[in-house]
Amino acid sequence: MLVERFSLPAALSPAPSKRDAETVQFAQAALTSAKREGLQLAVRARYVALVVIGCLLLVINPAWEQLYYVALLGLFALIGWAQVRVGRVGVSRPELALLFCDLALLTCLIVVPNPFGASHWPVAMQYHFGNFIYFFVLLAGATLAYTWRTVIAVGVWTAALWIIGMVWVWWQPDRDPALTARIAAATGSDQRLFAMISPSEIVFHVRIQEIVVFMIVAMTLALAVRRSNDLLVRHAAVERERGNLARYFSPNVVAELSKQDEPLKQVRTQHVAVLFVDIVGFTTFADARSPQEVVRTLREFHGLMEQEVFRHSGTLDKYLGDGLMATFGTPFAGEHDASNALRCAQAMIAAADGWNDRRAASGEPPLHVSFGLHYGPVVLGDIGQTCLEFAVIGATVNVASRLEALTRTFDCALVASDDLVSQAKAELGDAAATFQSLEAREPRAIRGIQQPISIWTQPRGA
Numbered sequence: 001m002l003v004e005r006f007s008l009p010a011a012l013s014p015a016p017s018k019r020d021a022e023t024v025q026f027a028q029a030a031l032t033s034a035k036r037e038g039l040q041l042a043v044r045a046r047y048v049a050l051v052v053i054g055c056l057l058l059v060i061n062p063a064w065e066q067l068y069y070v071a072l073l074g075l076f077a078l079i080g081w082a083q084v085r086v087g088r089v090g091v092s093r094p095e096l097a098l099l100f101c102d103l104a105l106l107t108c109l110i111v112v113p114n115p116f117g118a119s120h121w122p123v124a125m126q127y128h129f130g131n132f133i134y135f136f137v138l139l140a141g142a143t144l145a146y147t148w149r150t151v152i153a154v155g156v157w158t159a160a161l162w163i164i165g166m167v168w169v170w171w172q173p174d175r176d177p178a179l180t181a182r183i184a185a186a187t188g189s190d191q192r193l194f195a196m197i198s199p200s201e202i203v204f205h206v207r208i209q210e211i212v213v214f215m216i217v218a219m220t221l222a223l224a225v226r227r228s229n230d231l232l233v234r235h236a237a238v239e240r241e242r243g244n245l246a247r248y249f250s251p252n253v254v255a256e257l258s259k260q261d262e263p264l265k266q267v268r269t270q271h272v273a274v275l276f277v278d279i280v281g282f283t284t285f286a287d288a289r290s291p292q293e294v295v296r297t298l299r300e301f302h303g304l305m306e307q308e309v310f311r312h313s314g315t316l317d318k319y320l321g322d323g324l325m326a327t328f329g330t331p332f333a334g335e336h337d338a339s340n341a342l343r344c345a346q347a348m349i350a351a352a353d354g355w356n357d358r359r360a361a362s363g364e365p366p367l368h369v370s371f372g373l374h375y376g377p378v379v380l381g382d383i384g385q386t387c388l389e390f391a392v393i394g395a396t397v398n399v400a401s402r403l404e405a406l407t408r409t410f411d412c413a414l415v416a417s418d419d420l421v422s423q424a425k426a427e428l429g430d431a432a433a434t435f436q437s438l439e440a441r442e443p444r445a446i447r448g449i450q451q452p453i454s455i456w457t458q459p460r461g462a
Contacts, residue, residue, distance in 0.1 A: 034232055038145035039087045045144065046080040049137050065116045072109055076102065087145070099150070102138050103157050110134070111165040122180070122200040123172040132162070132210045139218060148226035155218025159211045166207055267381030270333045272392060273341035273373065273420060274400035275314070277305055277348060278323035280368040280408065286322075298322060301367075304351045312344035317392075323404075327392060330380060338375045338423035342416060343434055345371045346458070349413050353461065368460065371413060372404025375420035398448050403455065406444065410457050418454035 050073045057066050079098050086094040110131040113123060135158050142154045180200045187194040195201045279285075279301065286294045302319055309316050309326045313334065317325035326344070329337035348371065356366040376396035403415040421438065428434060439459070443452035 035087065035145060039084050042141045042144040043080040043084050046141055047077060049141075050077055053134070053137075065114055065118065068114050068116050069109065072105070075105060079105070083145075096150070096153070099142070099146075099154065100157055103135070103154065103161055106134060106138065107158075107161040107165050111169060123169050124202050125199045126169070127202060127207065128199075132214075135214060136217070139214070139221065143221045143225050146225070147229065148222040151218055151222040151225050155215045155222075158214055158218075162207065162211055166202055166204070169202055267379070269377055269379050270329065271337070271376060271423075272330055272333070272378045272380070272396060273328040273337045273375045273423075274378075274392070274397050275309075275326045275328070275341050275345055276320075276323065276372040276401050276404040277326070277345075278320070278370050278404055280370055282322035282367065285365075285367065297367075300355065301352075301369075304355055305348055308344050308347045308351060312340045312347065314340060314344055330392060336427050338420050339427040339432075339434065341373055341375070342420065342424045345373055345414055345416070346434065346437070349458070349460075369413070370404055370407035371415070372400050372402070372407065373414070373416040373420050374400035374403055375417065375423050395448065399446055399453070402446050402448075406455070407457075410441070411460075412457040413460045414458040416456045416458075418456065421456050 054070050054073050057069055079102055083095060083098050086092060086098065110129075111123075111126055113121070113126060139151070139154055139158070142151050146154075177200075180198060183198050184194055187197070195203055285297075289297075298319075301322070302324065305324055306316050309324075312328070313336075314326045314328045315330045317327060326341075328334070328341040328344070334340070348369070352367075352369040359366060374396050376394070376399070378392045378394035378396050380392045382391070399417060403417060406415045407413065416438070418440075421435065425432070425435065437458050438456040441455045441457055443454045445452045
């Protein structure tokens with residue numbers, strides 16, 4: 001008994017090392033695309049944030065000295081533009097340097113007083129404005145484009161720069177000791193109140209609290225970024241598997257397979273249309289040509305045939321040297337399996353005729369292609385343990401193969417069983433143009449079948 005089998009794609013039973021290597025390639029491509037999109041999104045978000053912050057500064061403190069901070073916001077915009085220019089997947093020292101410049105510039109902006117300001121408060125007064133929250137804007141932008149390690153680095157760098165800023169402020173002299181003395185006299189012995197309102201106090205415990213909270217948020221966001229990247233890699237693997245499935249099944253079948261868990265394991269019986277395709281006399285053709293030319297010819301032929309299989313909602317079983325086997329109604333039966341198989345074979349005939357015309361124009365001999373079709377019950381389900389194969393078993397497969405061989409007897413392009421043609425007529429109607437080129441023949445005895453079966457043929461060039 002002839003058994004139709006097609007090995008499941010590598011997505012379902014690959015060698016682990018090969019699968020890992022292919023997944024890495026797909027993940028790298030996905031990460032490259034995600035990094036590019038993330039950087040562009042982060043820079044757009046930065047521009048919007050800078051505009052909002054600039055307007056906010058002018059509203060909160062409408063003074064000419066605020067233009068100094070607005071000008072520095074332009075530097076942040078320039079750094080963001082540069083990050084897009086040098087950004088790439090993997091470790092990029094220029095990109096990391098620009099990130100550090102972001103944080104260093106913000107630290108200086110927060111800690112160092114405005115040189116154009118009219119007031120001469122102590123430097124520590126800068127901490128009383130609560131500007132540390134702007135670091136969270138840069139941290140949020142980093143999560144859009146960078147890896148979890150870079151997000152942690154942003155947290156560590158911010159903590160280090162903030163500590164350096166505190167040390168620098170601590171070394172600065174008190175610019176207004178008289179004001180500090182008056183506040184100390186007003187608060188008396190209440191040191192906590194003095195620390196809160198004194199213009200010369202850094203309030204170390206608040207600064208440490210800012211660092212700790214920032215690091216907690218950075219670690220949390222880093223975990224979120226890592227989880228997002230893992231999901232991206234898994235998604236890339238799934239897309240690769242869907243791509244592998246698409247090499248075997250039509251797109252609509254791939255979509256159906258992706259919705260179900262192990263749908264091929266269910267052993268069942270159903271009606272299926274089976275199509276065999278073969279190049280007549282290809283062995284003689286190949287003997288007189290180089291291996292490169294033989295492979296090139298087969299690739300051209302197989303490419304044309306598989307395109308029609310998928311276009312007509314069929315499943316490509318496998319290539320059989322110079323031929324192929326396809327089924328219609330596997331792994332799921334449809335409403336037009338027989339008519340799809342017949343239309344596919346006729347479209348293949350037209351494609352082969354066009355291919356031969358192009359070969360003739362190039363001075364190459366034509367190649368005759370033959371087709372055999374049958375429709376009937378089969379048993380289907382996957383077999384094997386580690387290397388899975390989805391098998392379609394039954395006399396229907398045998399008959400389709402032997403009908404293809406009958407094309408030599410009738411010197412025609414296609415031989416189809418009456419079972420298939422009758423089912424196709426039931427699906428399309430007797431008057432459909434699909435049946436006009438078919439010619440009814442006397443019943444023929446088929447090896448392995450007890451009763452002769454009625455057949456239909458289609459001549460070459462019809």
